[in-house]
Every structure is written in C-alpha cells, then in structure tokens.
Amino acid sequence: MSDTPLSPPDETPEALDQFYRQSRPIDLASWLSQLPVDQAWHHLAALPLPRQAQTFGALPVNDQTALAAVIPTPDLSAIVALMSADDRVDLFQSLGPIAQKRLIETLPPEVSRDIEQLALYAEETAGAIMTSDYAVLDAAMTAQEAIGALRGQASSSETIYRSYVVDQMGRLIGSVRLHSLILAEQDAQVCDLMEHDPVSVSIDTDQEEVAQRIARYDLLAIPVIDDAARLVGIVTHDDASDVMQAEATEDFQKISHVLPFKQNMRQAGIGMLYSRRIIWLALLVVGNLFSGAGIAHFEDMILAYVSLVFFLPLLIDSSGNAGSQSATLMVRALATGDVQMKDWRALLLRELAVAAALGATMAAVVFPIGAWRGGTDVAVTVGLTMFVVVMIGSLVGMSLPFLLSRLRLDPATASGPLVTTISDATGVVIYFSIATLILQL
Amino acid sequence: MSDTPLSPPDETPEALDQFYRQSRPIDLASWLSQLPVDQAWHHLAALPLPRQAQTFGALPVNDQTALAAVIPTPDLSAIVALMSADDRVDLFQSLGPIAQKRLIETLPPEVSRDIEQLALYAEETAGAIMTSDYAVLDAAMTAQEAIGALRGQASSSETIYRSYVVDQMGRLIGSVRLHSLILAEQDAQVCDLMEHDPVSVSIDTDQEEVAQRIARYDLLAIPVIDDAARLVGIVTHDDASDVMQAEATEDFQKISHVLPFKQNMRQAGIGMLYSRRIIWLALLVVGNLFSGAGIAHFEDMILAYVSLVFFLPLLIDSSGNAGSQSATLMVRALATGDVQMKDWRALLLRELAVAAALGATMAAVVFPIGAWRGGTDVAVTVGLTMFVVVMIGSLVGMSLPFLLSRLRLDPATASGPLVTTISDATGVVIYFSIATLILQL
Numbered sequence: 001m002s003d004t005p006l007s008p009p010d011e012t013p014e015a016l017d018q019f020y021r022q023s024r025p026i027d028l029a030s031w032l033s034q035l036p037v038d039q040a041w042h043h044l045a046a047l048p049l050p051r052q053a054q055t056f057g058a059l060p061v062n063d064q065t066a067l068a069a070v071i072p073t074p075d076l077s078a079i080v081a082l083m084s085a086d087d088r089v090d091l092f093q094s095l096g097p098i099a100q101k102r103l104i105e106t107l108p109p110e111v112s113r114d115i116e117q118l119a120l121y122a123e124e125t126a127g128a129i130m131t132s133d134y135a136v137l138d139a140a141m142t143a144q145e146a147i148g149a150l151r152g153q154a155s156s157s158e159t160i161y162r163s164y165v166v167d168q169m170g171r172l173i174g175s176v177r178l179h180s181l182i183l184a185e186q187d188a189q190v191c192d193l194m195e196h197d198p199v200s201v202s203i204d205t206d207q208e209e210v211a212q213r214i215a216r217y218d219l220l221a222i223p224v225i226d227d228a229a230r231l232v233g234i235v236t237h238d239d240a241s242d243v244m245q246a247e248a249t250e251d252f253q254k255i256s257h258v259l260p261f262k263q264n265m266r267q268a269g270i271g272m273l274y275s276r277r278i279i280w281l282a283l284l285v286v287g288n289l290f291s292g293a294g295i296a297h298f299e300d301m302i303l304a305y306v307s308l309v310f311f312l313p314l315l316i317d318s319s320g321n322a323g324s325q326s327a328t329l330m331v332r333a334l335a336t337g338d339v340q341m342k343d344w345r346a347l348l349l350r351e352l353a354v355a356a357a358l359g360a361t362m363a364a365v366v367f368p369i370g371a372w373r374g375g376t377d378v379a380v381t382v383g384l385t386m387f388v389v390v391m392i393g394s395l396v397g398m399s400l401p402f403l404l405s406r407l408r409l410d411p412a413t414a415s416g417p418l419v420t421t422i423s424d425a426t427g428v429v430i431y432f433s434i435a436t437l438i439l440q441l
Numbered sequence: 442m443s444d445t446p447l448s449p450p451d452e453t454p455e456a457l458d459q460f461y462r463q464s465r466p467i468d469l470a471s472w473l474s475q476l477p478v479d480q481a482w483h484h485l486a487a488l489p490l491p492r493q494a495q496t497f498g499a500l501p502v503n504d505q506t507a508l509a510a511v512i513p514t515p516d517l518s519a520i521v522a523l524m525s526a527d528d529r530v531d532l533f534q535s536l537g538p539i540a541q542k543r544l545i546e547t548l549p550p551e552v553s554r555d556i557e558q559l560a561l562y563a564e565e566t567a568g569a570i571m572t573s574d575y576a577v578l579d580a581a582m583t584a585q586e587a588i589g590a591l592r593g594q595a596s597s598s599e600t601i602y603r604s605y606v607v608d609q610m611g612r613l614i615g616s617v618r619l620h621s622l623i624l625a626e627q628d629a630q631v632c633d634l635m636e637h638d639p640v641s642v643s644i645d646t647d648q649e650e651v652a653q654r655i656a657r658y659d660l661l662a663i664p665v666i667d668d669a670a671r672l673v674g675i676v677t678h679d680d681a682s683d684v685m686q687a688e689a690t691e692d693f694q695k696i697s698h699v700l701p702f703k704q705n706m707r708q709a710g711i712g713m714l715y716s717r718r719i720i721w722l723a724l725l726v727v728g729n730l731f732s733g734a735g736i737a738h739f740e741d742m743i744l745a746y747v748s749l750v751f752f753l754p755l756l757i758d759s760s761g762n763a764g765s766q767s768a769t770l771m772v773r774a775l776a777t778g779d780v781q782m783k784d785w786r787a788l789l790l791r792e793l794a795v796a797a798a799l800g801a802t803m804a805a806v807v808f809p810i811g812a813w814r815g816g817t818d819v820a821v822t823v824g825l826t827m828f829v830v831v832m833i834g835s836l837v838g839m840s841l842p843f844l845l846s847r848l849r850l851d852p853a854t855a856s857g858p859l860v861t862t863i864s865d866a867t868g869v870v871i872y873f874s875i876a877t878l879i880l881q882l
Binding site: 024026147150151160161178179182183199215216217218220237238240241242244245248249251252253255256257258264265266270273274277278280281282284285288289291292295296299302303306307309310311312313314316317318320321322324325327328329330331332333336338339343347350353354357358361362365366369373390420424428 | 601624693694705706725769784810
C-alpha cells in the first residue's frame, strides 16, 4: 500500500475531497472519531451514501451512538439501511428507547424486522454476532441456476463465496463454494456439488467457541442453526477474529486484576479506569489481613531473628510469581482450547514435577544468601520455605483455573487475585512455622 | 454440525473406514497426533492421497516432523507436493539437513524451487508466513478471459476469491473480486473492474503488523510485495488469525514471567516448562536482594516497631498489583494497536489522575487497619506509604512498556518482572524512610 495519509493535509475543499476519495472507510472512520461529533457529521455528510454507510459502520459503536444523536433521522435511516446486518443491530442496541423507536419507524419494514429479530439473542452468543447477509440455494438447482440466483441475492459482502443449501423446512443440509459452481458443468446439480453436513453452531453457542471453531476449520464463515436445525444466520471470519481479540484482551485484564471493560484503551476515561482497577486492589487488602495476622502471630520470632524479615518479600513474591506463571499458562491454554477439563489429572502430575524442579532450584539460589545473612539455620529455613511455597504457588495457580471452570466461572476472573492472596497467606504461615521448628529446637 | 466422533468407536476395518471418510482433516489430525508415529502413519497411509496431504498439513509442525521420519521418501514427497505452499515450507525448515536434501531431490522441480524461495525469508515476517498460492490476472483481460484464466490457475484454496492484477514488471497494480468478474459484462476489462492501490505489506513487515492490517481492513488475504513493488505472495486471513492468537499467547507468557514458547500447552514437556519458567523466577531473587538490603538497613526501626512488618507484604503487593494492572493494559493496547507511541504523554497524564485516585482510596482503606495495629503514627506511615507506592507502581507500570517499545524491545518482555522488582525495592525504601520521618521525630 502506498501509505495514504491518515488525515487530510489541510482543510481546503480540494484536499478534503481528495482525502474523502482516496481513504479507505476504516481510515476515514479513524480520522472522524477524533473530531467533535458535529464536525464528524459535516464531513460524513459530504460522502456519497454507500461510502457514508461503510465509514459509519467502521466506527466504534460508542462513536456511532454519539454521532447518531446529531444526524437527522432521514439521513441516519438511509445510512443504517445500508449497514451490514450485524453492525446495525449493535448500533440499535446501544441507542436509547426513543432513538430506537424513531429509527425503527423510519427504516424500510424488512430492515426493521431484521433488526428486531437479531436483537433478541443473548449477548456474547452466536446469535448476537451473526449476520443475516448470506446466500441460500436449493439443492435441486443446477450450477447455472445457482449462479443466476446468487447474482440476484448478491450483496457487496464477501459472504457470497460460500452459499448454504437448505431443505423445504429451511434446515441446513449443505454448503457450496462459488468456486465449485463456476468450475462445474452448467447442468450439474447443487446437491452433487455441495459439501454435506457443514460445520455449524447453535444460536446460543458462546461467541468464544464460535471463534475457536472458525479458526479450527479455517472457515470464511460458520452457519448458525436454531433448535430445529434451521439456518438462521452466519458468523463471518472477520467478526470471529474481532471476538478472539476482544476475549484475549478481557483475559489480559482479568489476570492482571482489572475488571474487564470493552472501551478502547486510548479513549477510556479516568473514572472508568479507576472503578475497574480499585475493586481487586482493595479486596486484596482484605486478603492481606490474613498474612498480616500470620506475621503478628510470630512477633516474638521476628524480634529474635530479625533477619527473617529480610526474606519475607522474596519468599512471598516467588510463590506469587510461580503461581501466576502456572495460572496464566492454564488460563490461556483453556481459552484457546489447547487444554481441556479432561486433561486436568495429567497436567497436575506434570505440574508437580515442574514445580518441584523450580522449587529446588529456587531453594538452592536462596540458600547461600540465607547463610550469609543469618547463618546455617536461617539458610535452611529460607531454603526449605522457598521449596514449599513455590510448589504450593504453582499447584494452586495451575489448579484454580480448572476449579473455576468446573464451577462454571471464568477461569481468568479470579485466578490472578486468588492466587496472590492464597500464596501470600500460606507463604507467611509456612515460613514462620518452619522457622519455629528449625530455629527454636 | 452433527458432532462427529473425534476418534473411531473401535478398530474394526468398517469403523475405521467410516471414521476416515466422515472426519474433517483437522479432526483426523487431532486424533493421529495422539498416536505413536508408526500407527499414525499406518492410518494416514490408508487415506486417499489428497486427504493424506490435507490431514498431514493440519498436524502441528512438530508432529509433522516426527511423522516425516517414518514415512518412506516417495510417499512423503507426494504428500508435500500437495500441501499448501506456506505449510510445506514450515515443515521443510523443521527438518534436518539430510531429510531436507532428500525431500528437495524427490519433489517436482517447481515445488522445490518454491520451497527454497520461501525458506529464504526471515522468521516472523510477512515473507515467512506468506504463500505462493494465489491467482494473477492481466489488466487487459476481459471478465470472461479472466474467469477462464482462473479456472486454469484454480487450486483448491479459498484464495481464488480475490485475484491480483500485475503489470508487465510483475508490480501489483490492483485486485479484483471473483464476484465482480461474475457480475460483470463478459467483455468488461479487468482494469475497469479492479480496485486500485490495494492494501499490501512488504516482505519484511512484522507478522503482527500483517495480522493487524488484515483485521483492520477485514481482508481475506493481503498481498506481499518486494522492494520493487512486485507481487511475491499473499498472507491469508486464517494464517493471520493464527498469528494473532500466537502473539497474544506469547504476551500472556511474557507478562506472567515465562519465556515465550510455541509448543501446545498440553504437549509441553517438563524440561521445557522448567527452563522457560526458572529464568525470571531466579532473576527476581537478584531483584529482591535490593529490597532485602533495604530491610536490613532499617533493622533497628523494625525492632522498635515490629508492627511495621505486618504491613510489608500488603504494601509491596499493592504496589506490584497496581503496576501490573497498568503494565498489562498498556502492553495489550500497544499489541492490538489501540494505543501508539505518540499517545504516551496524554496517557501519562491520565495515569497520574487514575493512580492518585487509586492511591488515595487504598490509603483510606489501610489507615484504620494501621491505627488498630500500631496507633496513629503507624496508620499515617502506612497510609502515606500506600499512596506513594501505588502511584509509583502505576506510573512505572504504565511507562515501562512505552520505554521498552522506544528502545525497540518488546514491551511485554520485561514489563512484568521489571515492574515487580522496581516496585518491590522502591516500596521497601519508601516505607521505612517515611517511617523514619514520622516515627522518630
């Protein structure tokens, strides 16, 4: 790509006009989203209608919502009618009830019906991310008839490259590639060209599983069927890829103790970020009361061997770090489908071996430092504690995501904070218990 | 999808035969990869050749390499010749020099040349993940001629849905959708149907940017051009989606202090996991020497106010947690392209505000606990320290990814461990310094 500018060089009519014509919708959208809404609409209104709809559709939903408030209803209605079926539902659902009503009343009836239908499905399911833009063929058509039918149905979407074949009841029975239709003899029948039993998902399949399936089978789109096996929509690869990115971002937030949010990080507000971050930080204070209580219990020991305090942050950090290593690896492997619930037992055995090796190495590293600071007894105490807490941190970190998964909770949600709290509290108690045994014999 | 079984119900010839026929290549591959290699080859050999190649190509590369060692060279050569151009290069590069030589000698010359050509490009660039399976048209062709030409070029790949138009020098000048060719008048010229100036990448563009660009422009594939703007390959959406998943997994590993590895988590070995995890754990011990030295320096203070120790894990954890929140949010936002280097200053100001709010809240939470454990002076010390360390943790966590990025280092690599070490060491020093000021006045 000869890199096109991402904003117009100046505001002369010529420069703007050239920029409008040369830029891709997503690039225009990026530029518009940095402008005040009334200016953004001013520029958007200068585009031909199909390009208006493409550009508007490429904006993030919260920008679309803000813009929708300043666009006159007839213009908005014209834009929405041209947007892709899944994008316009997302916009519709973000509007207030009055704006929704006004839009529904001014849109062509078939578009309104389509929106109301798609808006029914639960969030984060196949139903919520699917589109009704897809091509349907009859099994009895010839290749030539099928191509003719596609010409009629053809929207501008990429989804024409695979058509779906349904029976009289509307049930999905096959799929056929445009490619196969073109290469076939003109009178070959669709039922002989189609692939039977295509990979599909149900309306209520979780969006993450939809995305995993599209990736696993390298699909352009996956058909969505209802309880009666009737074809009701498709989810396209680009939406699936957005879902995967969003789900990964959510997991990143969760494992680093942030409540998930969907806003773009650049646009996120101070209040929102504060509220998403403070909860776990404050809850961790409660968790720390346990380790604090442990320390208070061993006050006399600390006064007698103050060098023990020297190792406290190290031991607690090591346990927490080993735990977060294990937890993150498992959370990610469960999210990508690399690992499943049934693998738990085998993975636990492996984790035992890895954790023992890690613990032994860490003990060996910390032993000489202990000897230097506090003599042999302290070295033995610190080394032994290190071995035990790294083992415990790893095993807890590895097991917790499975346990949460089994309880139908998101493995990422509490893994991070819980691992930290558990490894902290047990770390302190184990440390001073071992110290009591060794130093006060 | 009527869920097909993921392994044959039994080993009778009939059951196996039905399983072979009904399963999709990726499902067959998943089953084969759990078997010993000689058994896997036994089953693979029973498939028709094209399906052999598809199934073999769907295996992870390390399984392909293991299998390649037991497959007789003529069979291997037949399979490799049918694999997609990018997959067979990956296999080729994982083979030893002798196996490589044997393979190159038995493959058809044009396949060998193609492999040797593709094998030249640097890892993790567009060149390394591109394929040479794509269709090329001439701008002067008519729509009918173009469709005829595609029939000739057509491989089984999805990549036929967009063809690329090159000039006499082989330079990329446009792209045209199959859809447009079919809908066009038969004598319309390709140059009038094509889109000019298609989005492209260079051979040496980083694979993460390639994937970002495909996602940004919702492409099925992106053309790759060389220094002279000649078309040399394409990267397809499914490979881009794999790259995004792999890069996200790598970032998950890095922020949780694990050296990145590419193996599937279920198959990863004990030694490999140990080696990827021990490095940062052990290095963090060194980092902890600083905080330990800090504590040692304040030994007298601890003996006088042992209740201060009570708050040590809490303060250090809070600082580290706030830091890892900020670091993770930034690492992820930089990886997805949501945030760029130029946003640094604006984001720093916002982070200052968020961190101050977080610090103040945390101070308010910890103050009463401090008062209860050690009286007003300790409460003030602990509250003030909490405010300062949460601020410092957040600001370091937020800035470090940008700094590493600026130094052309991966922001994820050292953010996690560095944030931990810095917030630990500064936490201890700040804590006891504030304590000295307040308690010993």
